[in-house]
Amino acid sequence: xxxxxxxxxxxxxxxxxxxxxxxxxxxxxxxxxxxxxxxxxxxxxxxxxxxxxxxxxxxxxxxxxxxxxxxxxxxxxxxxxxxxxxxxxxxxxxxxxxxxxxxxxxxxxxxxx
Amino acid sequence: xxxxxxxxxxxxxxxxxxxxxxxxxxxxxxxxxxxxxxxxxxxxxxxxxxxxxxxxxxxxxxxxxxxxxxxxxxxxxxxxxxxxxxxxxxxxxxxxxxxxxxxxxxxxxx
Numbered sequence: 001x002x003x004x005x006x007x008x009x010x011x012x013x014x015x016x017x018x019x020x021x022x023x024x025x026x027x028x029x030x031x032x033x034x035x036x037x038x039x040x041x042x043x044x045x046x047x048x049x050x051x052x053x054x055x056x057x058x059x060x061x062x063x064x065x066x067x068x069x070x071x072x073x074x075x076x077x078x079x080x081x082x083x084x085x086x087x088x089x090x091x092x093x094x095x096x097x098x099x100x101x102x103x104x105x106x107x108x109x110x111x112x113x
Numbered sequence: 114x115x116x117x118x119x120x121x122x123x124x125x126x127x128x129x130x131x132x133x134x135x136x137x138x139x140x141x142x143x144x145x146x147x148x149x150x151x152x153x154x155x156x157x158x159x160x161x162x163x164x165x166x167x168x169x170x171x172x173x174x175x176x177x178x179x180x181x182x183x184x185x186x187x188x189x190x191x192x193x194x195x196x197x198x199x200x201x202x203x204x205x206x207x208x209x210x211x212x213x214x215x216x217x218x219x220x221x222x223x
Contacts, residue, residue: 002158033210042117042200042213043157056210090156092211101147102211104156 002026004093004105012111013081021076021108023091029103031055031096032074034066037088037107049074050096078110086112114139119201119214127222130191134217136201137183145204146177148186150197151216157200160186191221 003026013019025032031050035043045058049068063079072093078085088109092102119136126132138146146163161168163175163184174187184201201214 035211035213040215042215043211045210045212048210056206058210088154101159101162103159107156 002093002103002105004091004103006089006091006105006108008108009106010109010111012113015081015083015112017081018077018079019081019110021078021089021091021110023074023076023093023105025072025074025091025093026103029093029095030072031094032068032072033092033094033102034074034076035090035092036060036085037090039087043090046076081112083112086110115214116140116205116212117201117203117214119199119217121215121217123218123220125220125222126191128191128193130221131187131189132191132219133188134186134199134201134219135183136185136214136217137181138201138203138212139182140203140205140212141179141182143203143205146175146184147202147204147211148173148175148184149200149202149213151200152197157213160199188219191219193221193223195219196221 005024033048034046037043047057068074088107091105094102148160149157150160151157167176172189176185198216
């Protein structure tokens with residue numbers, strides 16, 4: 001196991017609602033990246049946090065936002081949920097200054113109805 | 114054109130077979146390359162990093178061709194447990210985002 005944990009495991013929300021997903025990084029890792037994986041596709045990069053600041057962002061609208069805390073854990077917030085936001089949300093942790101290998105948590109499966 | 118392209122498969126092979134996957138990437142400045150393995154409804158797991166000189170880990174061999182911008186993965190002596198989706202991954206900027214291909218599905222049959 002990677003030591004990366006995510007909560008909750010599954011979530012069902014209604015269109016227009018807001019959701020917060022959480023991630024605890026592997027011990028010793030200082031960087032957290034978030035990805036969205038739709039069914040049958042590869043993960044798509046949302047953004048990355050390093051030392052509590054956003055350090056890169058993919059092609060996602062501003063209603064996708066995040067935080068990183070001093071203990072390197074992280075949150076992903078999505079406002080005004082849309083049906084297309086239904087996906088597996090993956091968090092990956094890494095140690096930026098040593099290796100760029102990223103290790104994934106088990107993911108949160110979000111369903112928007 | 115997608116940034117990272119893979120043949121989606123599926124590749125159906127018998128146990129013991131050798132199978133190879135290729136992947137092409139569009140950003141010539143890409144710096145790091147990886148193969149991840151993903152089982153159904155699970156998270157991707159790092160299989161191996163890919164180095165310019167090529168590298169081997171047991172039955173798995175990865176090669177990188179920067180001039181042609183493609184990456185390959187060779188699996189020898191396939192096992193039933195190798196059945197999974199294999200994701201080709203490129204890091205276009207050091208420490209930044211990973212760009213995933215769509216994955217190649219492998220099914221190893223008895």
